[in-house]
Amino acid sequence: LGLGALVHRRITAPGALAAVTLLLAIPASASSRSPGAPGIGDPYYPAYGNGGYDVSHYDLRLKYQPATDRLDGTATLLARTTQDLVRFNLDFLLDVSEVRVDGAKAAFRTSGEHELEITPDKPLAKGTPVTVVVRYGGVPSKKQAYGFTSWLRTPDGGVAAGEPEAAWWWFPSNDHPLDKATYDVSVQVPDGSQAISNGTLQSASSRAGWTRYSWRSDKPQATYLATLAVGRFDITTGTTKGGIPVLSAYSKDLGNVYGAARSSVERTGEIADWLTGYFGPYPYNALGGYVPNTGTGYALETQTRPYYSPRQFAAGSNTSVVVHELAHQWYGDLVSVARWKDIWINEGFARYAQWLWSEHEGEGTAQQLADHVYASRPADDPFWKVAPGDPGPENQFHLAVYDRGALALQALRNRIGDADFFAVLKGWPAKYAHGNASVADFRRYAEQVSGKPLGGLFDTWLYRPSKPAADAARDASI
């Protein structure tokens, strides 16, 4: 409802003249009654993210106690409004004690599963910078939304690593990949523990029994790619051939998996260098990986420093998972989904990178692995019912998004030829660097590079709920 409409309505009412005079005396920003939307508009997850502002930087100054899983601290968000705002939301689960907006105390309350509603003392005008300070504390493992928690408790600490949900348990945010920001994460932990996060370790200093670790991630980063791990780690450092500093961390508590985990993740620099041949220059100025003593089945491409669960290494060394998470640094982190339905532009490509690595290691070519996936799944396998191009929130991480998703890329490769295919693989991260893109954007880009219409091929491999015909992977006529 704009000012014009308000004025119009008032004019038709009794006492119109006085009301109009009053309204016009108020600046446009203050006259707005618009609250920010409680979601950013993602059809899979209507409540994720928020409307009305865009965050550019998160400063998190925290203290964590491994013995009790207690996290306390202050988040300072630098943002800019994208509309007039009388109220706006953050996504968060811990207990908030104070909120300040541009220095002034603001009213706040919780609502929904993970909303923190903030009402500044004065409405905010569209297009202005705003600073939000949130003081908070709580025990992340005790907080649930939709009946689950993504905060991972370990014997010696805790870890924030989940997709699409991870931030709610440790910092208030506009929790959607559409709103990327830079991060300073500074965490105090008891001496003898370490705090691991994204980017570069700026300092680690000890005082009165506590050590503060300060990390900086200075390229745009999606909220789910921000990570925190507190525990007792062995830390290794190195440098890639390309000159990127590498820092990795291994829980001292990995038991008989320790050797396989470290043997795999220590190849991070070599693998990142190898990936640059396919995807272009490594996009960040820090690199590494960490393996805390968690029990999840998944790994996660947390920006610059992926999270690996010990389970990835239960059967021995596993460089393939390292390839997968590092491929995401380009496909997922540098170029992020516009909506969560676009998850194939992350997972299909990270899986395909694993197939290229297999070829590199002499363990089967990408075509052989594609043929194997195709042959090992009969037409009535429910696998073929999942459309990688729009899998639904319940199937966002279904194996079909990965394996059928990579099959789609092999089909594309066969259709447009190696020269154009690898030009697309390398051109895409540069084209949408530090931004967001959709499956449709990828199809258009591949069509532009190859000069071939690809609607049929994408429909067959990414959208149809059935097994493509036997020769579809090699058939240029699709």
Ligand code: ARG
């Ligand atoms: N992107 C992760 C990967 O590299 C998948 C994370 C799945 N998350 C989950 N909560 N299951 O495979």
Ligand code: ZN
């Ligand atoms: Zn992945």
